[in-house]
Amino acid sequence: MKLKQELETLCNLDGISGYEDAVRAYIISRIDGRAVYTTDNLGNLIVFKKGAKAPENKLLLSAHMDEVGLIATYHNADGTVKIAAVGGVDARVLAGRRVRIANTQTVGVIGLRAVHNLTKEEKNKAPKAEELCVDFGCETAKEAEELCPQGTFLAFDTAYTAFGNGKITAKALDDRCGCAILLSLIDSELEYDTWFTFVVQEEIGLRGAKTAAFGVEPEYCMVLETTTAADIPSAEDEKRVCALGAGPVISYMDRTTIYNKKLYELAFATAREEEIPAQTKTMIAGGNDAGAIHLSKTGVKTIALSVPCRYLHSPSCVIAYADLKNTKRLVKGLMNRICSL
Amino acid sequence: MSFDFRQTLEILTAANGVAGEETNAAAAACKLLSAYAPDARVDDFGNVVGTLPCEEADFPTLLLDAHIDEIGMIVNYITEDGFLKVSGCGGVDIRVLAAQRVTVYGNGGKNVLSGVMTSTPPHLGGDSTKALELDEIFIDIGMDGKAAKENVRLGDRALIETPLTTLAGEKLTGKALDDRSGVAVLLAVLDQLQERKTCYKIAVQFSAQEETGERGAGLGAYAVSPDYALAVDVSFALTAGEKPEKCGILGKGAMIGVSPALDRKMSDKLREVAAREGIPAQVEVMGGATGTNADAISGSKTGVRTALVSIPLKYMHTPVETISVADLENTAELIARFLCAAPVS
Incomplete structure (x- = not known):
């Protein structure tokens, strides 16, 4: 399947942390017969694909299946539903949005008091997440409880859309980009035997990656991710972090990991040799599953390659398709080099 | 009654019509209006205008207004x-x-x-x-x-475009329900008037640029020179944190405007009709001008006796405005009945 179509299918599925079932089921349907797989007790999908040769080093490629979203916590007397964020969601991207009960067509809205009735101060105040409620159109708590019981997962109701010059907007690009790349590698002929993990619960603390890495016991790991790009007019210099269109992001350090220096250098060398654009981050910000994986057992030599992504953790993330393709190319080049180190 | 609010609003809200650039929304509304008003057209300012055929030369003229623009x-x-x-x-x-x-x-x-x-x-x-x-x-x-x-x-x-979507309990959510809901209600009223006899010569306008200061409505009213006018807009439905005295309740029917800027007798008549016919309705009291097209129309030329009926709407001026279909039906019913009752003296 084409990478773009794969990404569209993956983004339009809902897989809030802890409820990745639909994403996992889809991925299994894609790899069935092409690779061997198991799932562990947390729901991680662990895949092994035979290559032409056995590698010198056992390599794991990992991406996470889950996405940020919301969970229903309480039913108000007026029929609206209180929510909590699952993963890091800025309340400012929730107000005035549509959400849906994950993997259904049942839509609710997150409204606000009318702007007309606010004081000047209130107009400029962002609503707090705990003040926001989802309105499904129910009129009583009981009705709401029947439609959306406590613990129901809610996803942003935005559809994958290609726009501009080669840009894509969707929810859950973090980290369906990584999943799409892994699937496309599993589809292809591999030079070396390779392990792949599609993990759960990254967004609530890198929880799936921890047990998945424990089970696989790799020597090397490549984490495939998306990372914050702030190449927008309201950010300057180093605060832009990285830019769309400038290729995969190779990290040296973020808030959860100091990356293996040799792999960092090898990644840039690979990019140069294969003439793939690449960049690094200009801020120590964010974190990803590498934080859990590189500390697994006696340690795993780990690198992260990320697709730069604007408006991360919002209903409308934006990437450049060229970056996704170039990330895949770099992953391919780098995996062969790591396996033969 | 067979008027399909869902379908009508789907057509009306799908069209774009930001204030001052109402062309597409106006074209959609004009097409729908032409089913009742053969002379329907878009005027130079962007208002959609039309009149119902009427053979009674001495009937007073009543102008129905809703705004076609959106934020x-x-x-x-x-x-x-x-x-x-x-x-x-x-x-x-x-x-x-x-x-x-x-x-x-x-x-x-x-x-x-x-x-x-x-x-x-x-x-x-x-x-x-x-x-x-x-x-x-x-x-x-x-x-x-x-x-x-x-x-x-x-x-x-x-x-910000959100497609019209049905929520639980026959509610609709989407953008521009302020005031395409009003447009839809007036179309439903015209639909009812095909089978009922009104006591007015009816002129209709779906006016432009309400959101930037009720600009189109006054021009439309000037051209029509009506004896009476009735504006249909949306108003606040109660949600958490809002003041109950400033809001209607979603699903409890049209909000009949009472304000120093509105014609008291027309407001009373609307309340009377609702009570007599058993049509769910609520009263919205405003201490001054209404902030709707009613203000511009009532001040046209030497003044126009004007009433205001509002549809309760949650989350106004957001992409997830929410209304109840029952309110649309009841608002249309109220206005149609009002138009079939003798004009106020």
Whole structure:
């Protein structure tokens, strides 16, 4: 399947942390017969694909299946539903949005008091997440409880859309980009035997990656991710972090990991040799599953390659398709080099 | 009654009509109006106007009004990197803008472009308790500066477009329900008048530029010179945190306006008709001008006796405005009955 179509299918599925079932089921349907797989007790999908040769080093490629979203916590007397964020969601991207009960067509809205009735101060105040409620159109708590019981997962109701010059907007690009790349590698002929993990619960603390890495016991790991790009007019210099269109992001350090220096250098060398654009981050910000994986057992030599992504953790993330393709190319080049180190 | 509000609103809300650029919404509404008013047309200002055929020369004229425009944004600058800077066109709620999907009607509407409102990621620090100022937000159309300038002109409009969707209990959510709901109600009224006899010569206008200061309605009223007018707009339905005395309740019927700026006898008559016919309705009391087209119409020429009926709506001026279909039906029923009762003296 084409990478773009794969990404569209993956983004339009809902897989809030802890409820990745639909994403996992889809991925299994894609790899069935092409690779061997198991799932562990947390729901991680662990895949092994035979290559032409056995590698010198056992390599794991990992991406996470889950996405940020919301969970229903309480039913108000007026029929609206209180929510909590699952993963890091800025309340400012929730107000005035549509959400849906994950993997259904049942839509609710997150409204606000009318702007007309606010004081000047209130107009400029962002609503707090705990003040926001989802309105499904129910009129009583009981009705709401029947439609959306406590613990129901809610996803942003935005559809994958290609726009501009080669840009894509969707929810859950973090980290369906990584999943799409892994699937496309599993589809292809591999030079070396390779392990792949599609993990759960990254967004609530890198929880799936921890047990998945424990089970696989790799020597090397490549984490495939998306990372914050702030190449927008309201950010300057180093605060832009990285830019769309400038290729995969190779990290040296973020808030959860100091990356293996040799792999960092090898990644840039690979990019140069294969003439793939690449960049690094200009801020120590964010974190990803590498934080859990590189500390697994006696340690795993780990690198992260990320697709730069604007408006991360919002209903409308934006990437450049060229970056996704170039990330895949770099992953391919780098995996062969790591396996033969 | 067979009037299909869902379908009508789907047509009306799908069309774009940011204040001052109502062409598409006006065309959609004009087409629907022409089923009842053979002379339906769009006037020079952008108002949709028409009259019902009437053989009674001595009937008083009553002007029905709802506004066709919607709030949106207008492009006023394009950065070197191709991001669009916008101003509000009408009372945009800046609290809902970050990371919204938008549609930009580039080059005067010839290029329909998808975009995303920028949002500042958390790592940049900043105060997440503060709503982003319109100054800090841009539209990202995924193009570089050169392409952006080819596809977008200053003055083009942009809109947050959410398709009309049904919620539980026959409620509808979407954008521009303020005031396409009013337009739909008036079309339903006209539909009913095909089988009922009204006591007025009926003129209709779906007026332009209400959201930027009730500008179209006054011009339309000037041209018609009506004896009476009835404006249909939306008003606040109670949600958490709002003041009950300022709000109606969603699902409890039309909100009959009572205000020093409205004709007292017409307001009373509407209340009387609702009570007599057993049509669910509520009263909305305002201490001064109404902030609707009723203000502009009542002040036209030597003055027009004007009433206001509002449809309760939740989350006004957001992309998730929400109404109840039952309220639309009851509002149409109330107005149709009112038009069939003898005019107030």
